[in-house]
Amino acid sequence: MHSLNFTSESSSHGITERDFTVGDVPGVLWSPASGAGRAPLILMGHGGGNHKKHPAMAGRARLLVNGCGFHVAVIDAPGHGDRPRSPYDEQEIAELFRARAAGEPEGPIVVRYNAHLAELAVPEWRATLDALQRLPQIGADGPVGYYGINMGTAIGVPFVAGEPRIAAAVFGQHWPEVLAGQASRITIPIEFDMQWDDEHIPRASGLALFDAFASKEKTLHANSGRHKELPRFEADSAVLFFARHFGRAVTAQI
């Protein structure tokens, strides 16, 4: 059992940011600077080629911490951020860039590579959640959510499918080939984002992955635009989704 070691701490604009490690895995925990009581925890998975403190992660964390008083944790995925790339990582990334340059479909490579990363990352997430729940301000019985788009979905779907501690999740923008079977074991409330004019993920594939979730309550948000044009207001919507399920009023104007 790995424990959580804090390696640095800073505060600004009402948010405390603490870097940590759990075993070899580096992560970041954002929390309300003023919060003393326990609060729900949102685990966030970053996108492919990004890292735990990418502006998309920090921006969503700000909304969740300032808006709802939640704790938010992100860890670097294998081969990402502060973690070394393996020869297999290098090979798949080279293959992805080659396909992109040649105008070939990215899907088969992303699906295969992300499935590999998910196999490594799921036990890392489980150990991270174990360690986070031993912190007094989080605790073992508080609500936990998961929020990850793109590669954050490729890792998050198998993680959530086998993790009864996650009570609500926001996913989106991935292919159904590997994930649909895992999604069919997920029954918690979900919000799912897709891009209506995604040049990489066919529309029918996005709809099929949403359809696969067994959740009684699930909401699809499909926006016009290409793969990288997911609107910023979907982050506001995700905050409202977690606030609704975890019983927190949104106190900031969003």
Add this chain to the structure above:
Amino acid sequence: MHSLNFTSESSSHGITERDFTVGDVPGVLWSPASGAGRAPLILMGHGGGNHKKHPAMAGRARLLVNGCGFHVAVIDAPGHGDRPRSPYDEQEIAELFRARAAGEPEGPIVVRYNAHLAELAVPEWRATLDALQRLPQIGADGPVGYYGINMGTAIGVPFVAGEPRIAAAVFGQHWPEVLAGQASRITIPIEFDMQWDDEHIPRASGLALFDAFASKEKTLHANSGRHKELPRFEADSAVLFFARHFGRAVTAQI
């Protein structure tokens, strides 16, 4: 040119409710009780078999008036609320009840009957908007939105397609057979609600109607559940949609 005649007025919980007529058409205008300055106007279309003050209309109006300080107007559709039914209304309603009792599809009847009502209602909406814009607290150049689901979409899509004064709209839950052609002339931002397990509107039909809008910015919200199970939080989402487009902060916690 019909003018707007107020016929009664009451206030409660910070909202002024004024009944009005424009020609023969009865309507209701909900406004902030305290508001002196101009504010955006949201026109709302009610569902089939309902009326201008149905709880769904009053509830959405409360969110829009209290949350954003907007004005909200609803008029009774032809044959609905305080308006007389024609022999053709009676005939179509009887046919709908017969089909429902026999377990036959409702779609063809609803599509045909709603298209008939829309032909009557579109000029009524235009005259109502003309008259509302002559009120000093609304004015001729302020933002105007439209919000109508079900029959409110069957009337709203042709209304908005020919009405350049509408700047943003929330639609949903109708068939594409009549409306898709009209939707293809609509370019303003829209939010569109559908039910993923709608027993009346086939999934592909709901998706086809969303797809038909020519809007650069459009968002589909598809929720699990049957036709009548559209979640209440979609009304909150519609309020945020109008607040975003009309530049108003949401001041109530929703």
